Amino acid sequence: MQGASTGIVYGGLKYQARCIADVKADPDHTSFLAGTLSLREENEVHLIRLLPSGTELVCEGLFYHPNEIWDLKSCPFDPRIFSTVFTSGETYGASIWKIPELYGQSNAPQLEQLVSLNEHSFKIKCVLWWPLGKHDKLISIDEGNLFLWSIDSSSKIAKVISKESVGMLHNLSGGAWDPHDRNAVAAICGSSLQFWDLRTMKKTNSIEHAQVRDVDYNPKKQHLVATAEDECGIRLWDLRMPRLPAKELPGHAHWTWAVRYNPEYDELILSAGTDSAVNLWLASTTGHDDSAAESLVDSPTRNIDPLLNSYNDYEDSIYGIAWSCREPSMFASLSYDGRVVVESAKPYIRTK
Structure with missing residues (x-):
């Protein structure tokens, strides 16, 4: 299904x-x-805000950043703090930054570098914040290692608590932190998805033979994750039964690059890929019974197409998607040419 795009476009990048x-x-x-x-x-880092009217995106702040940004995460408990992974030539780094307080009064104010995560000797892939509120720990992942950091932003101190290598034959590329368990993290590793206990820094489980590009935990229910995969599109997994996926969604015409559960309506899933499309999916959380999903969306039939809508108003690959936690019916997507589009999934959510 493809609907007419009503997206709000920001072209300031x-x-x-x-x-x-x-x-x-x-x-x-x-x-x-x-x-x-x-x-x-x-x-540059752009702080983009949706006006209260809901009809326009504006640049609230524009900040110079010294290098190419390959990963960016916003701090879940301080709106002025965020992390980046960046590259300069062959050198990779990761830092935590703070937006200056009076950022609206200067044309291009300088970001304050709080800490640098400079213990990595391999190519850094991502930084993970624990998603549900204040936590003084951070995870960083490079091609060969998992790091657990203790962070004190006010004192500008970052210390490595523990570190574990995944071995020479593996190649880490990303991960996600379990919102239900501060001690559990998923790491994308070559042709497998690995699950680690941060207390022991040992692998507890794995899903094999999956060429994963992205992973996200279900925010409402434990043991459930979604993966974006090269050949299989999107798979939903119950980690208590990891040998086979609970559900498969057909994915995109090319590589599926990103997948995100909605923060409030966990039956709604976004995916994006190099086919220049963002897909909105309706998928039951168990993988075996779609009756729960039917309560979310008005549907005249029992057999509903899991693809609710495909947003194709793009001219380039899409690597970045993000739901809004404040307005869970809204999401933003970023295509490689620097175009940000904010869309509403409200037509597919039935109010109770």
């Missing part, structure tokens, strides 16, 4: 971009952070 994040900690505005990926120009 001058350069190519891959990273967008919801500013979860801002209770008053629907805001997103987007970071650019220019090899030759000075890169």
Whole structure:
């Protein structure tokens, strides 16, 4: 199904971009952070805000960033703090930044670098914040290692609590932190998805033979994850029965790059890919019975198509998608050409 796009477009990013994040900690505005990926120009982080009218996106703040941004996450408990993974030539780094308090009064205010995660000797892939509120720990993942950090932003101190190598034959590329368990993390590792206990830094479980590009935990129910995969599109897994997926969704015409559960309506799932499309899916949380999903959306038939809508108003690959925690019916997507579009999934949510 493809509907006419009613998306709100922000075209302020001058350069190519891959990273967008919801500013979860801002209770008053629907805001997103987007970071650019220019090899030759000075890169930028844009604080983008949806006006109260819901009809326009504006640049609330524009900040120079020294290097190409490959990963960007907003702090879940402070709206002015975020992390980036960046590259300069062959060198990769990761830092936590703070937006200056009077950022609206300067043309291009300098970001304050709180801490640098500089213990990595491999290519850094991502930084993970625990998603549900204040926590003084951070995870960073490079190609060969998992790091658990203790972070004190006020004192600008970052210490490695523990570190574990996944071995020479593996290649980590990303991960997600379990919102139901501070000690559990999923790590994308070559042709498997690995699950680690942060107390022992040991692997507890794995899903094999899956070429995963992204993973996300169900925010409402334990043991459930979604993966974006090259050949299989989207798979939903029950980690108590990890040998086979609970459900498969057909995915995209090309690589499926990103997958995100809705923070409130966990039957709604977004995916994005290199086919220049964002897909909105309706999937039951058990994988075996769609009756729960039917209560979410008005449906005249029992057999409902899991693909609710495909948003194709793009001209380039889409690597970044983010639901709004403040308005869970809204989401933003970022195409590689620097175009941000905010869409509403409200037509597919039945109010009770």
